[in-house]
Amino acid sequence: MSKTVKLRKGLDIKLVGEADKLKVDAPMPASVALKPTDFHGLVPKMVAKQGDKVKIGSVIFYDKYNEAIKFVSPVSGVVEEVVRGAKRKILEVRITPDAQEDAVKHEPKDPASLSGEEVKAAMLENGLWPFLKQRPLDIVADPNVEPKAIFVSAFDSHPLAPDYDYIVHGQDQFFQNGLNALAKLTSGKVHLTLNGNVPADATFQNAKNVQINKIFGKHPAGNVGTQIHFIDPIDKGQFVFTVNPQDVVAIGKFFAEGQYDPTRIVALTGSEVKNRKYYRTIVGASVTGIVNDNLESENVRVISGNALTGEKIDRNGYLGFYDAQITVLPEGDQYKFFLTKGWLGPGFDKFSSHMLFPTWLMKNKKYRLDTNMNGEERGFVVTGEMEKVMPLDILPMQLIKAVMTKDIDAMELLGIYEVAPEDFALCEYVCTSKIDIQEKIREGLDLIKEECM
Amino acid sequence: MKALEKIIHNLDPKFEKGGKWEKMYPLYETLSTFLFTPKHVTKKGAHIRDGVDLKRTMFMVVLALIPCLLFGIYNTGHWHYEIQSYVNPALEGYRDYLTGFGDKVIYGLIKVLPLVIVSYAAGLAVEFVFGFIKGHGLHEGFLVSGMLIPLTMPADVPLWMVAIATIFAVVIGKEVFGGTGMNILNVALTARAFLYFAYPTAMSGDKVWKSGTDDMLVQAGNVMPDGASGATALGDLASFVGDSPVVAGKVMSSSDDLVAAFESAYDPIHAFIGMIPGSVGETSTLAALLGGAILIFTGVASWRIILSFFAGGMLFGLLMNGVGANAYMDLPGYYHLIIGGFAFGAVFMATDPVTAAQTSWGKIWYGLLGGALTVLIRVLNPAYPEGIMLAILFMNVMAPLIDHYVVQTNIKRRQKRFKTA
Numbered sequence: 001m002s003k004t005v006k007l008r009k010g011l012d013i014k015l016v017g018e019a020d021k022l023k024v025d026a027p028m029p030a031s032v033a034l035k036p037t038d039f040h041g042l043v044p045k046m047v048a049k050q051g052d053k054v055k056i057g058s059v060i061f062y063d064k065y066n067e068a069i070k071f072v073s074p075v076s077g078v079v080e081e082v083v084r085g086a087k088r089k090i091l092e093v094r095i096t097p098d099a100q101e102d103a104v105k106h107e108p109k110d111p112a113s114l115s116g117e118e119v120k121a122a123m124l125e126n127g128l129w130p131f132l133k134q135r136p137l138d139i140v141a142d143p144n145v146e147p148k149a150i151f152v153s154a155f156d157s158h159p160l161a162p163d164y165d166y167i168v169h170g171q172d173q174f175f176q177n178g179l180n181a182l183a184k185l186t187s188g189k190v191h192l193t194l195n196g197n198v199p200a201d202a203t204f205q206n207a208k209n210v211q212i213n214k215i216f217g218k219h220p221a222g223n224v225g226t227q228i229h230f231i232d233p234i235d236k237g238q239f240v241f242t243v244n245p246q247d248v249v250a251i252g253k254f255f256a257e258g259q260y261d262p263t264r265i266v267a268l269t270g271s272e273v274k275n276r277k278y279y280r281t282i283v284g285a286s287v288t289g290i291v292n293d294n295l296e297s298e299n300v301r302v303i304s305g306n307a308l309t310g311e312k313i314d315r316n317g318y319l320g321f322y323d324a325q326i327t328v329l330p331e332g333d334q335y336k337f338f339l340t341k342g343w344l345g346p347g348f349d350k351f352s353s354h355m356l357f358p359t360w361l362m363k364n365k366k367y368r369l370d371t372n373m374n375g376e377e378r379g380f381v382v383t384g385e386m387e388k389v390m391p392l393d394i395l396p397m398q399l400i401k402a403v404m405t406k407d408i409d410a411m412e413l414l415g416i417y418e419v420a421p422e423d424f425a426l427c428e429y430v431c432t433s434k435i436d437i438q439e440k441i442r443e444g445l446d447l448i449k450e451e452c453m
Numbered sequence: 454m455k456a457l458e459k460i461i462h463n464l465d466p467k468f469e470k471g472g473k474w475e476k477m478y479p480l481y482e483t484l485s486t487f488l489f490t491p492k493h494v495t496k497k498g499a500h501i502r503d504g505v506d507l508k509r510t511m512f513m514v515v516l517a518l519i520p521c522l523l524f525g526i527y528n529t530g531h532w533h534y535e536i537q538s539y540v541n542p543a544l545e546g547y548r549d550y551l552t553g554f555g556d557k558v559i560y561g562l563i564k565v566l567p568l569v570i571v572s573y574a575a576g577l578a579v580e581f582v583f584g585f586i587k588g589h590g591l592h593e594g595f596l597v598s599g600m601l602i603p604l605t606m607p608a609d610v611p612l613w614m615v616a617i618a619t620i621f622a623v624v625i626g627k628e629v630f631g632g633t634g635m636n637i638l639n640v641a642l643t644a645r646a647f648l649y650f651a652y653p654t655a656m657s658g659d660k661v662w663k664s665g666t667d668d669m670l671v672q673a674g675n676v677m678p679d680g681a682s683g684a685t686a687l688g689d690l691a692s693f694v695g696d697s698p699v700v701a702g703k704v705m706s707s708s709d710d711l712v713a714a715f716e717s718a719y720d721p722i723h724a725f726i727g728m729i730p731g732s733v734g735e736t737s738t739l740a741a742l743l744g745g746a747i748l749i750f751t752g753v754a755s756w757r758i759i760l761s762f763f764a765g766g767m768l769f770g771l772l773m774n775g776v777g778a779n780a781y782m783d784l785p786g787y788y789h790l791i792i793g794g795f796a797f798g799a800v801f802m803a804t805d806p807v808t809a810a811q812t813s814w815g816k817i818w819y820g821l822l823g824g825a826l827t828v829l830i831r832v833l834n835p836a837y838p839e840g841i842m843l844a845i846l847f848m849n850v851m852a853p854l855i856d857h858y859v860v861q862t863n864i865k866r867r868q869k870r871f872k873t874a
Contacts, residue, residue: 013501159501235871301500308499329500335462335489337454342490343508350504355751356513357504373493375506376486378592379634382510383811384755395863397811398856413864421498428499432507433634438498 004196005230007217009391011353011426013159015307016366017327019267019276021166026266029285032075033083033092033318034060038311039130039140040442041449044071044090052079057104057126057260060093068143072127074262074283076102092318106258111181119184123251126260130321131247132185135228135240137445137453138420147241149188149232152179154204154245155195157222158306158425162267162324164245165201167278171249172203178252182243183209193227204245220391225423229392234418246324266319270307270328271368272300281319287326288316295328301371303327308425309438332372343375350374353389353430378433389426394419396427400437403444408451411444421445461485479581482590507633511593513753514801517744518600518734521797524727525734526565529608530557532663532730533564539678540669550728561608564664565733568603571612575619576602583628594633594640594807595623601641601801604734605794605842608664610648610655618644618651638849639808642842649842657838659684662730677702685731686719686792687831691838693781711780724791735794745800754804757816758823762799765824766790773832781832789828798841799824808849812859819855823848 036044044061048054054073063069075097083092104126111119123129124143132141132150141147155164168175182190189211194200196216205212213231215221224242234240243251246264253261262283268276274294281290291302292315303310304320307327311320319326336342341349347357351367359365386396394415402410421438428437467473468481485491487508495502534547534557547553576599580591602619626643627636649656659682660666666683670676677683682702684692692699693711701718705711719729727737734740748754770786777783789795803809803823810819823844830840837843 015501233867233870301494303500307501310500312496312500327500331494333492333494335458335492337458338488338490340454342488343506344512347504352504354503354505354510356509356753359504369501371494371500372490372502373495374490374502374504375508376491376493378507379632381507381594381634381807382753383806383809384813384816385752387813393863393867395812395860398860414860415867425499429501430503430505432503432505432510434502434506436497 002211003213003231005213005215005217005221005227006196007215007221007226007391009388010218010220011389011430012157012218013308013351013369013429014364014366015159015269016271016368017269017273017276018160019162019269019278021163022277023265024277024279026279026281026285027289028097029282029289031080031094031096031286031318032077032282032284033094033286034071034073034284035092035318035321036061036071036090037092038321039071041137041139041446046082046090046093048073048079048093050079050082053077054079054095055102055104056262059127060095061090063140066142066144068124069129069140070125070127071130072104072260074260074285076100103259108258109255111177111184111252111255114181114184116184119181122255123181126254128251128254128260131243131251132241133243133322135225135234135242135420136417137449138422139449141241142239145239147186147188147239148234149228150182150186150190150241150243151224151228151231152182152190152192152210152243152245152248153222153224153227154192154200155222156306156324157195157219158308158325159219160267160269160325160327161222161306162265162269162278164324165198165204167265167267167324168203168245168249169201170203171252172206174249174252174256175203175245176207176209176252177256178243178248178250179207179210181251181255182241182248185241189232191227191231193224193231195222217391220423220426223423225418225420226391229394229418236412236417238417244322244324247322264319264324266323267325268294268328269325270303272296272328272330283319283321285319286316287313287319291315291326291328297330299331299333301329301331303329307369308429309422330368330370332370334372336372354385354432373434375432375434377435380433380435382432385430385432386427389430390424392418392423396424396437399444400424400427400435400440403440403447406447408447411448412452416441416444416448458489461488476585479584479588479590483581483584486590507593510753511596513751514597514748515600517747517753518597518604518801520740520743521604521734521737521801522565522569522600524737524740525604526561527554527557528561528727528730528736529564529664529733530559530561531728533557533560533608533665536663536666536669536681536683539681540672560664564608565603567612568606568608568610568615568733569600571615572602572619573599575616576623579620579623579628583632587632592633594627598622598640598644602644604797605641605645605732606648607656607661608733609661609667614648614652614655618648621647634807636807638846639802639805642802642846642849645842646846659688662688662732683730685838686715686724686729687838689715689718690781690784690792690831691835694779694835698780707780712783712785715784719788719792721788721791724788729792732794735797738791738796741796741800745796748800748804754800755806755809755816757813758804758809758820759799761817761820762803762824763790763796765821765826766795766799766828767824768821769825769828773828786828789831793831793839794841795824795827798827798845802841802845803848808852810852810855810859812856812863814862815852815856815859818859819848819852822851822855 538544622644826844
């Protein structure tokens with residue numbers, strides 16, 4: 001039984017700078033980092049110390065409140081530095097890779113022949129578990145809960161998103177192996193949702209042991225939250241796990257080869273990059289090697305992830321744990337004269353979902369958008385704009401206001417359990433009052449975690 | 454522009470915290486952000502943002518009000534000369550709508566521009582006082598209110614009244630709730646309602662709608678000359694339910710065919726175009742619809758509210774026709790949409806997103822009920838010849854209740870998914 005979903009609402013933001021379909025090997029990064037900040041709410045307990053030699057798959061730290069969840073090194077090398085921030089919070093664990101590729105080795109196993117507990121134990125022990133995220137809360141999955149389903153979105157619909165059909169092409173076996181492992185973790189179904197607008201790669205189409213669904217429409221069609229909402233929604237007290245397709249391959253590879261596979265294919269995108277390609281690199285790799293000497297201009301913002309939900313990183317920063325994309329955008333820290341580029345300008349250079357800009361005339365134009373707020377923060381005034389880009393049957397404005405007023409009852413009733421901040425990225429984009437909505441939703445989820453979970 | 458940018462932003466440090474003119478920061482911020490969209494960049498969440506901001510949105514509303522303003526200026530001039538012509542035979546030709554175009558425009562400008570200036574001056578002054586208290590620049594909401602207020606006033610209203618009403622509306626109607634985006638009642642209508650109840654003689658009756666009626670009456674010896682009338686269409690209609698109905702200055706005996714007399718005095722086409730006396734900007738349905746078209750196309754105002762408001766008025770008008778207990782009820786339903794401030798209110802007042810219902814279905818109910826209530830007040834409550842102001846203010850208060858039921862429906866629908874699954 002497969003489901004087909006058609007979205008009427010949404011918004012595709014067309015940016016300049018899609019990556020060319022060309023896979024190249026990135027140079028071995030001079031440094032890699034495991035960033036506890038990639039895992040919201042995680043309090044890491046260090047295992048490795050500065051100066052320790054580690055292998056691929058050696059445990060670096062574990063979750064202080066859930067000791068079973070281990071986070072492992074993606075390379076063999078030496079722990080160079082533990083970077084701490086305010087209140088000694090651990091921000092990054094930097095590891096300098098050596099030339100050897102020593103790995104923690106295990107017997108290859110067929111996940112189909114293992115029990116659920118065995119799969120879970122292997123994933124927890126070997127740093128694969130953090131690839132699973134849970135809804136509600138959008139955090140690393142809690143191994144003590146039973147998910148009613150596991151969702152894998154076979155595509156990403158964010159601006160300039162990497163093409164997973166291209167990335168996983170040829171990895172059929174590992175992908176299938178990964179799905180078989182996931183299937184052991186739930187008594188329900190594993191859902192694989194394909195983009196209805198284009199034919200999917202054979203890896204996805206021929207996947208077994210899953211329910212294959214199709215979704216049609218604009219962004220956020222590719223968001224796993226959208227897919228869950230329409231295919232198997234989450235009620236209070238229920239849990240759903242989600243995984244990125246590339247991480248499914250990594251899970252499959254682990255069981256097939258007996259060692260942690262840190263390689264990732266990452267799309268380098270954005271208007272400010274010269275050579276936009278798919279780079280084969282490593283989870284947590286320093287982006288210096290592929291970003292430096294590859295920029296169109298100097299005043300840029302490097303983002304690990306996409307332009308809507310990614311994390312701002314330094315030019316010598318590190319790729320995020322879940323990211324398969326680096327976006328480089330022009331920084332917008334310039335004043336804009338109101339009649340030319342500012343608020344009253346003709347606006348040919350601004351992409352807007354509102355009909356106040358000539359954007360609607362140029363349906364296929366791609367934009368070079370910068371990081372300017374394009375206005376100042378205000379109280380909510382305009383209504384109805386978020387509803388246009390929110391395909392879920394959730395009242396965005398009302399939910400956000402419930403979060404702002406810390407009204408837990410209302411948050412629950414209005415659907416906080418179903419959403420992640422990324423589901424509100426478009427609402428944030430279109431907001432006339434320039435309110436940081438994803439941050440608000442995260443605050444709401446934190447409150448729920450504290451009070452109700 | 455680079456030079457200007459340099460000059461302005463070299464001043465930045467002086468206005469920042471600890472700077473020499475720190476206290477003037479709100480004023481400086483307002484001016485500098487008007488000239489230059491600030492260089493603020495995104496910090497959290499989405500790295501790119503839509504080009505739209507509140508300045509552009511509000512500017513579009515002001516733009517959409519221009520047809521009403523221009524028509525209002527001319528219409529003010531016309532009715533001034535029309536009423537003067539009853540004591541000054543030289544002006545008789547001016548009773549034709551287009552004769553004396555230049556004179557009428559000039560007179561209209563002399564009457565209307567001061568209203569606009571006073572409204573903006575008083576309102577912005579209050580906004581800045583609150584801006585100084587709270588340490589932020591001007592929030593754009595008042596840019597629209599400041600234009601709406603003069604357009605809802607009779608042209609002869611004393612300027613000090615406009616100032617007081619504006620100050621009252623901005624302080625009590627908006628700032629005490631927290632400023633732009635936080636108010637419960639529409640600011641411009643709060644100003645109008647304040648004057649309506651505090652100074653009813655300046656806001657109602659049959660001596661205020663044509664500018665200069667008082668002067669004319671003095672010359673005519675305090676009797677309305679034959680054929681002259683200072684009443685609005687709605688004023689006449691309100692008299693239909695009394696003992697001595699009046700149509701366009703002619704007292705009729707109740708048995709006359711009042712509706713036919715009314716229709717010939719207020720030709721529907723003329724009423725639609727706005728060639729009738731009334732508040733400055735409200736008379737022209739055509740101009741309001743022009744503004745409405747701009748607002749609907751740009752998505753600034755909700756088409757749901759505008760369409761359902763008209764539908765609500767029309768339906769209730771038809772319902773009244775069906776009852777038909779008096780001459781007023783027999784008035785064809787569509788008349789309600791083209792006389793008085795119905796269109797102006799539906800397009801510019803009811804659609805204020807802060808005070809209207811916020812959910813999509815809520816907007817439809819809000820509009821339907823608002824339109825119906827307007828006609829209900831007009832027809833069934835002769836104490837208030839014009840119903841739209843009170844109807845919208847009442848619906849402003851009711852909007853959260855409407856939204857509450859829409860939200861409950863959403864919650865129930867969402868919960869049902871889990872029961873059937």
